[in-house]
Amino acid sequence: MVQVIKGTALTSIIGFVELxxxxxxxxxxxxxxxxxxxxxxxxxxxxxxxIALCRGWLERRLNAAHLAH
Structure with missing residues (x-):
């Protein structure tokens, strides 16, 4: 998702190019x-x-769920 923000506009208004x-x-x-x-x-x-923090949290949660099964 971070790559999406870096590569495209977050919305049609805010993005790195616009900033x-x-x-x-x-x-x-x-x-x-x-x-x-x-x-x-x-x-x-x-x-x-x-977004990077959420990604890390989500990866840890998914890895824990995967290891539990």
Whole structure:
């Protein structure tokens, strides 16, 4: 699922390409690239990290169920 987010837009509104383009537009207006791209990275991390945690939990649960049978 993390690969889906990385490869496509999460919805038609939010995705990495959209975040990066918005970051570029804001950087061009504010001239603060480290702050803007830092926030873009944080937003992207906030999208991907919970999904990665859920994936790990789901894998452990499925492996435990598989070993029980």
């Amino acid at each position: 990066e383009k918005a970051g570029t537009a804001i950087t061009n207006a504010t001239f603060h690239p480290f702050t803007v791209y830092g926030l873009v990275a944080l937003i992207y991390f906030c999208l991907c990290y919970p």
